[in-house]
Amino acid sequence: MPLALNNAKADCSVRMDKGHKHRSHEDRLKIVLDKLEDRVGKRNAALIRSFIGFLRSEGIGPLRMIKYTHHMVSFARIVKKALDKVNESDVRAALSSLEEKGYSDWTKHDYKVAVRRFYKWLRDNDNPPEVSWIKIKSYGKCKLPEELLTEEEVKLMASKATNLRDKAFVLVLYESGARIGEMLGLKIKNVTFDEYGAAIIVSGKTGMRRIRIVASAPMLAEWLDNHPLRNDPDAPLWIGLWTKNYLKPLDYPAAAKMLKTLAKRAGIKKRIYPHLFRHSRASHLANILTEAQMKEYFGWKQDSEMAAVYVHLSGRDLDKALLRASGMPIEEDLEVKEFRLIMCQRCKEQNSPGISFCRRCGAPLDLKVALELDEKKNSEIAELKDMMKELCKLITVIG
Missing domain, CATH: 1.10.443.10 (Intergrase catalytic core)
Incomplete structure (x- = not known):
């Protein structure tokens, strides 16, 4: 793959510095990239910058790109050679060194992902020999x-x-x-x-x-x-x-x-x-919302299986079925697990369990009700917009 050598280099009452500039994730990424020569040398710095440019074109966000950069800098410092001259033995030695340092499973996972993705990009090959042997374990998707x-x-x-x-x-x-x-x-x-x-x-x-x-x-x-x-x-x-x-x-x-x-x-x-x-x-x-609501709330794509995984692990549907099969009387709403007073988060009024709105100020007392109200409001706004469009058409015809 051709190398693009582009030079993309406690107390809240404290006083405010009016000349302060807010540093964004993009600013932080630029600072990290600007320091690459000092950390890994000119050649490797150019390679890593080109890799980050590729990740940007793939829609990867600046925070993730910063993490990829840090992992590749660490890798380059371990192998102590130009990244485009690295072979399988170098990669194995680097990952072995990583295992010896006692990092968390997640850190090792992200490190391997970064190295593997880098060489897939560098060799323009989905299965380059340097990293084809690396097995990426999935950590943390399903927590006990x-x-x-x-x-x-x-x-x-x-x-x-x-x-x-x-x-x-x-x-x-x-x-x-x-x-x-x-x-x-x-x-x-x-x-x-x-x-x-x-x-x-x-x-x-x-x-x-x-x-x-x-x-x-x-x-x-x-x-x-x-x-x-x-x-x-x-x-x-x-x-x-x-x-x-x-x-x-x-x-x-x-x-x-x-x-x-x-x-x-x-x-x-x-x-x-x-x-x-x-x-x-x-x-x-997962005990309360539907799969569709879960996907919308957590920002999962519609074809994602994550919502179904959490609903499955919650056991909400299976519990009901097993209780019915055993002849046990059950309440349809199994999400209320504790009988306790509910304090209104707006006015601090104490409310009895089982009600949806504060008896004093009328605020919703749980997320599900608030989401339903939001959906109703959005629906009413959409209907109002449609009515306005029809009214404008009618005025145009009459006029």
């Missing part, structure tokens, strides 16, 4: 219940946070079920509040989508009220609060570290990583 976070654990983690940003981040990350890249890419203007809670507009690998949040909306509003850059719609929603990264976009390492710290404070012994919140939320909502 004991590996997932419970709602109580999520709330406990939020309660251990010492600032509003961390509290809001934990609750929104869980309730939205968003990918971590989608969360970190949010800007203040991507959040809107309404009578049901809030909606956030995220941009992910399947495009842009709107996510309804209810329980975490009050905490998100409180964080925004105290956000140092709250008057700038283009400011990052999640920013650094401390000296080193103050007012800069929160990045993946910082977010992952924050979540692990909160889990440790909460006494949670499970393996904690950002995507676990999405796994956990999907598992919980």
Whole structure:
């Protein structure tokens, strides 16, 4: 393949630096690429830049491209030779070195994916000899219940946070079920509040989508009220609060570290990583939402099997069938697992279980109801637009 040598080089009341520039994921990617010569030499830097250019043409986002770059830099430093001169023995030795360093399964998985994809691109071959032998295991797609976070654990983690940003981040990350890249890419203007809670507009690998949040909306509003850059719609929603990264976009390492710290404070012994919140939320909502609603909410393509996997693992349909076969009287609505008072997240009024709207302010008390109201509102708006079009046609004919 021809080489394109293109030179693509705690306390929220803190003071705001008016000259600060918000660093986007694209800015971070450019910084990483600009430093390549110093890290891996001119030849390998050119190869990696060309590879990143290819990934961009394939629609890969900047956050993912940064990860690919880091993995290829690490690989180049291990093999200590030009990447286009590497053979199978070099790759095997590099991966063996990776195994000896005690990295997590996910890190090793992503590393192998990056190396294999690089050589498929470089050799213009789907099965190049350097990496054809690499077997990619699938980690984390189907988590056992004991590996997932419970709602109580999520709330406990939020309660251990010492600032509003961390509290809001934990609750929104869980309730939205968003990918971590989608969360970190949010800007203040991507959040809107309404009578049901809030909606956030995220941009992910399947495009842009709107996510309804209810329980975490009050905490998100409180964080925004105290956000140092709250008057700038283009400011990052999640920013650094401390000296080193103050007012800069929160990045993946910082977010992952924050979540692990909160889990440790909460006494949670499970393996904690950002995507676990999405796994956990999907598992919980599989008991409530339809597969179609799951796909829309989590941003899965219509031909994706992920929604069906979570519904299958939830056992909701199988449980009902087995109980009926055993002659057991069952309630059709098996999603209510605890009989407890429900506190309205808007006015803090306590409500009895089994009702959908707050008796004091009328706000919906669960996500399913809020989604149904959103669907109804969108349908009414569409009908109104159609009526307006017909009215305009009629006026034109009469006039």
